[in-house]
Amino acid sequence: MSERRIDPVTGTETTGHQWDGIEELNNPLPRWWLWTFYATVAFSLVYVVLYPAIPLLRTATGGVLGWSTRGDVAQKIAAANAGQAEMRELLVSTDLAMLDRDDALSSFASNAGAAVFRTNCSQCHGSGAAGAVGYPNLLDDVWLWGGTIDDIAYTVRHGIRNEDDPDARWSEMPAFGQILEDEEIATLVAHVQSLPGGQDPLAGPGGELFDMNCSACHGTDATGDRTIGAPNLTDAIWLYDNSTERLTDLISNGPFGVMPAWGMRLSEAEVRAVAAYVHGLGGGEAPEAPAPDAGDMPE
Amino acid sequence: MSDQSLYAPRVPIFPRRVSGGYRTLKWWIMGVTLAIYYLTPWLRWDRGPNLPEQAVLVDMVNRRFYFFWIEIWPHEFYFVAGLLVMAGLGLFIATAAMGRVWCGYACPQTVWTDLFLVVERWIQGDRNARMKLHTARWDLRKLRLKGTTWLVWLLIALATGGAWVFYFTDAPTLARELVTARAPGVAYFTIAVLTFTTFVFGGFMREQICIYMCPWPRIQAAMMDEGTLTVAYRDWRGEPRGKGLRRQAAGDLRVAGPVIGGRSPLIPMPGLPNTTTGAALLAEGRDTRPPGDCIECNACVNVCPMGIDIRDGQQMACITCALCIDACDQVMDRIDRPRGLIDYVALSDAPREAAGGAPVPAWRHVLRPRNIAYFLVWAAFGAALVFALFIRPDIEMTVAPVRNPTFVTLADGSVRNAYDVRLRNKNGEARDFRLSPALDTEAEIAVEGHEGAVVRVPADTQDRVRVYLTAPADTAMARAAASDARLWVEDLSSGDRAHVDTTFNGSDNR
Numbered sequence: 001m002s003e004r005r006i007d008p009v010t011g012t013e014t015t016g017h018q019w020d021g022i023e024e025l026n027n028p029l030p031r032w033w034l035w036t037f038y039a040t041v042a043f044s045l046v047y048v049v050l051y052p053a054i055p056l057l058r059t060a061t062g063g064v065l066g067w068s069t070r071g072d073v074a075q076k077i078a079a080a081n082a083g084q085a086e087m088r089e090l091l092v093s094t095d096l097a098m099l100d101r102d103d104a105l106s107s108f109a110s111n112a113g114a115a116v117f118r119t120n121c122s123q124c125h126g127s128g129a130a131g132a133v134g135y136p137n138l139l140d141d142v143w144l145w146g147g148t149i150d151d152i153a154y155t156v157r158h159g160i161r162n163e164d165d166p167d168a169r170w171s172e173m174p175a176f177g178q179i180l181e182d183e184e185i186a187t188l189v190a191h192v193q194s195l196p197g198g199q200d201p202l203a204g205p206g207g208e209l210f211d212m213n214c215s216a217c218h219g220t221d222a223t224g225d226r227t228i229g230a231p232n233l234t235d236a237i238w239l240y241d242n243s244t245e246r247l248t249d250l251i252s253n254g255p256f257g258v259m260p261a262w263g264m265r266l267s268e269a270e271v272r273a274v275a276a277y278v279h280g281l282g283g284g285e286a287p288e289a290p291a292p293d294a295g296d297m298p299e
Numbered sequence: 300m301s302d303q304s305l306y307a308p309r310v311p312i313f314p315r316r317v318s319g320g321y322r323t324l325k326w327w328i329m330g331v332t333l334a335i336y337y338l339t340p341w342l343r344w345d346r347g348p349n350l351p352e353q354a355v356l357v358d359m360v361n362r363r364f365y366f367f368w369i370e371i372w373p374h375e376f377y378f379v380a381g382l383l384v385m386a387g388l389g390l391f392i393a394t395a396a397m398g399r400v401w402c403g404y405a406c407p408q409t410v411w412t413d414l415f416l417v418v419e420r421w422i423q424g425d426r427n428a429r430m431k432l433h434t435a436r437w438d439l440r441k442l443r444l445k446g447t448t449w450l451v452w453l454l455i456a457l458a459t460g461g462a463w464v465f466y467f468t469d470a471p472t473l474a475r476e477l478v479t480a481r482a483p484g485v486a487y488f489t490i491a492v493l494t495f496t497t498f499v500f501g502g503f504m505r506e507q508i509c510i511y512m513c514p515w516p517r518i519q520a521a522m523m524d525e526g527t528l529t530v531a532y533r534d535w536r537g538e539p540r541g542k543g544l545r546r547q548a549a550g551d552l553r554v555a556g557p558v559i560g561g562r563s564p565l566i567p568m569p570g571l572p573n574t575t576t577g578a579a580l581l582a583e584g585r586d587t588r589p590p591g592d593c594i595e596c597n598a599c600v601n602v603c604p605m606g607i608d609i610r611d612g613q614q615m616a617c618i619t620c621a622l623c624i625d626a627c628d629q630v631m632d633r634i635d636r637p638r639g640l641i642d643y644v645a646l647s648d649a650p651r652e653a654a655g656g657a658p659v660p661a662w663r664h665v666l667r668p669r670n671i672a673y674f675l676v677w678a679a680f681g682a683a684l685v686f687a688l689f690i691r692p693d694i695e696m697t698v699a700p701v702r703n704p705t706f707v708t709l710a711d712g713s714v715r716n717a718y719d720v721r722l723r724n725k726n727g728e729a730r731d732f733r734l735s736p737a738l739d740t741e742a743e744i745a746v747e748g749h750e751g752a753v754v755r756v757p758a759d760t761q762d763r764v765r766v767y768l769t770a771p772a773d774t775a776m777a778r779a780a781a782s783d784a785r786l787w788v789e790d791l792s793s794g795d796r797a798h799v800d801t802t803f804n805g806s807d808n809r
Contacts, residue, residue: 028305028306028307029305029307030306030307030309031309032309033306034306126703126704128703128704130704130707139707139717140708140709140710235711236710237709280748280765282715282717
């Protein structure tokens with residue numbers, strides 16, 4: 001220890017520490033500071049008793065109040081759910097086709113639906129709902145099974161080719177690899193690739209093959225049939241891409257896309273909410289029946 | 300070595316009442332600042348039917364800040380940031396020019412302590428009476444006087460905490476709720492905390508806050524220089540000090556200031572002549588100089604709310620409240636000596652004045668290049684804020700292109716881009732906004748859920764809508780990687796238009 005001494009100018013004792021001749025004065029702490037310190041110690045003792053505090057090997061002391069951050073979150077979620085109960089009930093009891101008449105409800109539905117979508121749908125359809133090869137893009141104006149909000153809700157609720165749900169959407173394209181020769185499939189592929197360009201489906205080299213094998217489902221005009229999920233082959237959208245390899249594989253082996261029946265996992269309110277959200281992504285169609293020429297959604 | 304205690308009790312301070320120019324100035328500042336604080340929430344301002352009518356309101360729930368005719372939205376927070384920068388620079392100017400003038404005159408701790416001292420003096424009497432009461436035994440009279448003082452302090456503290464919460468919601472409504480016990484818990488909690496801090500800080504902690512808690516004295520020390528005006532004792536005029544007949548008696552002289560309580564050592568700042576030397580010489584009977592002007596009446600010490608002796612030189616505990624100047628000037632008038640033994644003096648003047656030079660006028664210390672530079676920066680910020688305030692558009696729209704995905708191909712081969720558009724309606728009534736693309740564009744516009752691209756935005760809110768631009772198949776826009784696009788918004792009720800430029804991604808954008 002270095003030497004303590006009384007500083008002549010101030011009459012205060014030094015701590016004995018000095019740096020380049022500058023000495024540290026040993027000024028006493030104010031008494032109230034000490035009491036403040038004792039108060040914080042007392043506070044911490046009370047806190048340790050009341051709240052989770054001391055870590056043990058596998059857990060920690062719980063505190064007599066029984067409070068925990070997880071419990072707190074659970075409580076807040078429960079409170080949020082309780083607060084939304086009324087809107088959920090209203091959503092379930094409202095005719096989906098009339099949803100856009102109620103601004104508050106439709107805003108609630110699409111916000112809730114966005115959360116449901118991110119959790120349950122984005123794995124296949126993408127977080128931006130732009131889809132992927134084999135998983136439909138939900139932003140465009142093309143729908144395999146219909147694009148009204150009720151159509152979408154049905155698809156979400158019952159799924160596609162889902163054997164657990166008797167009401168699931170069911171499409172069945174045969175594997176033409178077992179029916180047609182390789183050259184015939186090649187001809188069909190070239191024919192299908194030319195359809196969006198305005199090729200008459202029933203004419204040309206592939207016309208006869210198309211008529212015999214494809215038109216039953218896709219129609220003689222190749223515009224598809226939504227009741228059986230047969231896609232329109234004349235538009236610019238390809239669920240799978242339009243490369244020769246991909247189309248050859250598709251026609252040879254058939255597409256067998258599936259979607260879970262979300263009605264078995266989500267509540268009816270969640271199904272309706274996500275339908276409202278998807279319907280509002282830009283491709284949603286207006287309900288067919290009520291007003292003729294009510295003005296379609298954006299093309 | 301010595302048995303000095305580790306902890307020091309607070310030495311109570313009983314500042315004597317003083318009158319004079321600085322005290323009068325401080326009364327005015329105290330009145331004006333307290334009036335601003337307590338009354339501002341009650342000022343009304345008519346903004347129209349759907350907006351609050353409180354002139355100054357920090358509306359946390361709706362995220363608005365109202366200041367008379369100005370309304371600040373969250374995205375305009377730079378105004379608040381700018382004001383904070385100006386406040387910071389303002390303190391730079393004040394400190395560089397006049398030292399701790401903020402501490403001495405305008406700091407809430409100083410103002411409320413001053414107010415509490417008025418109450419204390421009014422109930423218990425001036426310095427001597429208060430000192431006597433302090434040391435007296437606890438009897439009914441002491442209990443009554445102290446109790447009344449504390450009660451009045453508590454009421455002032457309650458009003459202080461109470462006034463604070465009125466800034467955050469409609470004052471008359473909250474006042475009714477507070478009285479009828481229907482106000483939100485957070486209001487009562489805030490009032491309780493602020494009442495407690497006001498009561499304790501203003502009544503009991505006082506100078507301890509400035510010395511031990513406030514970081515400002517430390518920062519200020521770095522911002523002052525030798526040209527800064529501070530409250531100082533002209534020791535070359537006052538020394539050797541002494542009382543009446545005994546003025547020549549050596550043993551009576553104070554050599555250096557004692558350490559009071561736990562306060563910082565009272566070391567003269569470098570540059571000031573060392574007062575100990577002359578006094579020490581005198582103490583040894585070797586100083587033959589004539590007596591100075593200081594008659595050791597201790598008036599400067601008795602009026603000091605910090606309990607220090609300014610004659611020990613510049614020190615950290617001095618808040619430059621200038622009350623010692625008033626006290627000393629009174630005494631100088633009485634003994635027929637010129638005023639200004641204690642005065643606003645810059646350190647750089649000391650050697651020159653000590654050598655007999657004339658005092659430098661205060662304005663030459665204030666109007667120094669350094670202070671002028673600070674002022675110019677401060678004024679530039681102020682001018683920029685005022686300018687920004689005037690060029691704020693009435694219609695505001697922000698456009699964020701949706702990038703997940705960058706574009707969507709539609710059935711007919713046309714290409715569609717989506718934009719998240721925020722429309723802000725700053726008016727007191729709902730307004731219709733029509734969105735449109737540039738006239739010469741190939742793209743068509745549509746707004747999700749809004750026929751005809753007309754969006755009705757409720758009063759004083761921001762709406763977010765999804766806007767689509769669709770370029771028909773085989774147009775240049777649809778094929779290009781990216782092209783320029785412009786969105787127009789028109790306020791249908793006023794006809795005002797504004798536009799935002801953005802980008803359109805075509806099918807070549809992969």
